[in-house]
Amino acid sequence: MDSMTLIAIASIVTAGLTIAMGSIGPALGEGRAVATALSSLAQQPDSAATITRTLFVGLAMIESIAIYCFVVSMILLFANPFWNHVIAQVAGK
Template structure:
């Protein structure tokens, strides 16, 4: 195997590990936010509307972290900057 094959293989493995780690944090944060919101709504049902609005805004912000991770991983996979050093 030549150097380009090793770099592509290493980049792919790093991308898989990176997306796995990069999605765990937002997934845990979303679960915790939803759980806390449901507990608050169970205690005070009249505050459902403001809690839901705040929850959806918070979930969108948390989800953006996972999307940023996905974008960086896709850049590494399809436009790998390391390949410019080995290509003739």
């Protein structure tokens, strides 16, 4: 049962750190994009449509990077192939 515990601990710690570290870059990048969008809107209100559309495409691409981290974190918690292998092995023993 020792090997199961070790894999569980590694999964817990990695799942948390992955989303925690993976939130720093996207959050700062989105903050910067939104900030520039706002000052661009103030500077050129007429082209609000183009600016908003480009902003949403950009936010979507940056958010996708945060989603990668969230997906890996969820896989480690709920669809961990290594954990499943060990559980199957223990059950079949």
